[in-house]
Amino acid sequence: MSKGSDEIVYGLKRDYLEKISSKGTRIDGRSAIEYRPIVITPNYVIRAEGSADVKLGKTRVLVGVKMEPGEPFPDTPNQGVLTTNAELIPMASPTFEAGPPNEDSIELARVVDRSIRESKMIDLEKLVITPGEKVWIVYVDIHVLDYDGNLIDASQFGAVAALLNTTVPGSRYGMEDFPLPINHVPVITTFAKIGKQLFVDPSLEEEEVSSARLSIATDENGNIVAMQKGLSGSFTQEEVYSAIDKSIEIGKDIRKRLFGR
Amino acid sequence: MGMQSDIKLIDENGLRIDGRKPDELRPIKIEVGVLNRADGSAYIEWGGNKILAAVYGPREAFPKHTQNPSRAIVNARYNMAAFSVDERKRPGPDRRAVEISKVISEALEASIFVEQFPRTSIDVYIEVLQADAGTRIAGLTAASVALADAGIPMKDLVVGCAAGKVDGKIVLDLNKEEDNYGEADLPLAIIPRTQEIVLMQMDGNMTREEVREAIEMAKKAALFISNLQKEALRAKYEKGEIQKTEENSNEGVNKGE
Numbered sequence: 001m002s003k004g005s006d007e008i009v010y011g012l013k014r015d016y017l018e019k020i021s022s023k024g025t026r027i028d029g030r031s032a033i034e035y036r037p038i039v040i041t042p043n044y045v046i047r048a049e050g051s052a053d054v055k056l057g058k059t060r061v062l063v064g065v066k067m068e069p070g071e072p073f074p075d076t077p078n079q080g081v082l083t084t085n086a087e088l089i090p091m092a093s094p095t096f097e098a099g100p101p102n103e104d105s106i107e108l109a110r111v112v113d114r115s116i117r118e119s120k121m122i123d124l125e126k127l128v129i130t131p132g133e134k135v136w137i138v139y140v141d142i143h144v145l146d147y148d149g150n151l152i153d154a155s156q157f158g159a160v161a162a163l164l165n166t167t168v169p170g171s172r173y174g175m176e177d178f179p180l181p182i183n184h185v186p187v188i189t190t191f192a193k194i195g196k197q198l199f200v201d202p203s204l205e206e207e208e209v210s211s212a213r214l215s216i217a218t219d220e221n222g223n224i225v226a227m228q229k230g231l232s233g234s235f236t237q238e239e240v241y242s243a244i245d246k247s248i249e250i251g252k253d254i255r256k257r258l259f260g261r
Numbered sequence: 262m263g264m265q266s267d268i269k270l271i272d273e274n275g276l277r278i279d280g281r282k283p284d285e286l287r288p289i290k291i292e293v294g295v296l297n298r299a300d301g302s303a304y305i306e307w308g309g310n311k312i313l314a315a316v317y318g319p320r321e322a323f324p325k326h327t328q329n330p331s332r333a334i335v336n337a338r339y340n341m342a343a344f345s346v347d348e349r350k351r352p353g354p355d356r357r358a359v360e361i362s363k364v365i366s367e368a369l370e371a372s373i374f375v376e377q378f379p380r381t382s383i384d385v386y387i388e389v390l391q392a393d394a395g396t397r398i399a400g401l402t403a404a405s406v407a408l409a410d411a412g413i414p415m416k417d418l419v420v421g422c423a424a425g426k427v428d429g430k431i432v433l434d435l436n437k438e439e440d441n442y443g444e445a446d447l448p449l450a451i452i453p454r455t456q457e458i459v460l461m462q463m464d465g466n467m468t469r470e471e472v473r474e475a476i477e478m479a480k481k482a483a484l485f486i487s488n489l490q491k492e493a494l495r496a497k498y499e500k501g502e503i504q505k506t507e508e509n510s511n512e513g514v515n516k517g518e
Binding site: 007101103106107109110114117118119214219222223224225226227228229230231232233234235236237240241244245248 | 330331335356357359360362363364366367368370371447452455456457458459460461462463464465466467468469472473476477480
């Protein structure tokens with residue numbers, strides 16, 4: 001399709017979606033705070049220390065956790081290290097290109113990382129091998145396989161699921177295996193703004209016409225542990241407050257449904 | 262956030278380690294038109310932060326496939342000098358800088374009338390010369406002034422401030438120690454005229470009520486800083502006007518002689 005006809009189709013689609021969304025309706029019939037079906041298959045990759053295959057509607061993300069001993073950061077000598085990376089591989093969408101991480105994959109990885117880190121999900125202090133010298137490095141790798149919108153939530157659910165079934169591979173290095181020590185279970189909820197309405201878990205079609213995005217990570221105490229506003233649109237203060245309240249409720253539900261916590 | 266420390270960040274009188282009250286800003290100074298080649302520029306000193314912002318454009322977007330036939334693209338590049346922090350920062354963009362550049366670009370774009378400049382790019386360069394916490398918001402605040410200096414049409418000057426949680430209290434505009442050892446940080450930027458939120462991030466741990474308090478506090482401060490931006494622009498352009506008039510009258514005098 002030429003760029004011109006693309007623009008026209010885009011314009012028509014946006015007009016249509018904005019029109020129906022002004023009544024709070026969505027193209028796939030969901031309510032404004034309803035997620036697409038979520039299916040998580042834990043331990044999908046047995047070579048990984050922990051893993052999860054996440055299907056969020058037609059979006060599919062595979063998250064794997066690998067661990068190995070390494071040096072701690074100088075400013076946190078008595079803590080393990082968490083490293084999160086995301087790859088938007090060309091297989092997942094015609095718009096993804098091979099090559100080094102771009103700003104989208106970096107933002108995705110950093111927002112997921114922030115929810116895990118700031119909620120103190122992993123008890124990093126229990127991942128010390130020799131204080132100040134050797135600690136466990138936790139690599140969380142997010143592999144996006146099929147992109148149909150809302151990569152942040154799909155990836156975050158996958159990362160949490162993978163970490164919850166991670167076994168620290170001590171025996172590989174002459175020590176003992178033990179389950180990854182977990183303190184908290186953060187859940188992210190992402191909202192897309194179309195026209196003047198907010199919708200959770202935007203599909204690709206909805207993302208394409210949304211002006212702004214807001215992701216909010218909450219913990220099991222109903223506290224906010226991370227937020228990220230995205231795209232070049234804006235939110236009113238009331239919209240932000242309302243999204244925060246909803247994210248606390250939705251987070252509670254998802255945490256129970258997906259992770260039994 | 263969240264590094265352990267024995268430092269008491271708020272004393273028994275409710276004052277912070279730099280002597281500020283919880284809702285008190287660090288000193289801020291903004292200058293306009295500090296660079297020669299750039300189409301617009303600004304310099305900001307905000308606490309211990311020293312940051313330059315320069316704007317080039319609107320100019321033809323390059324490479325060509327980045328051009329958008331219906332509007333300008335806004336490319337902000339946030340960069341820290343190697344010597345701007347205690348431990349030398351390896352030059353070049355790291356992942357943090359890429360993310361910050363992205364959220365700053367999006368925040369500026371929210372205010373710029375991008376549809377007036379199809380196929381162009383508006384390039385914004387933010388150089389952190391000395392860092393002291395809150396660099397993304399200070400950089401964004403300066404960048405917006407530089408855009409105005411470049412004559413780019415906008416809804417309003419984008420402006421921001423951070424608020425956060427330190428020793429269990431909500432405080433404004435965290436300094437380096439508070440950023441390192443505090444419990445939460447929430448950078449926020451708005452378009453004052455419409456009160457829209459165009460940048461918001463948060464890390465740490467706050468209750469729903471604390472987040473509301475932090476947003477309210479940051480917004481109030483942003484509105485105050487917005488006046489500093491305008492004053493800085495007036496200082497350059499009103500002064501410019503006066504000089505011009507003086508030059509003109511001098512010319513008249515010379516001719517008369």
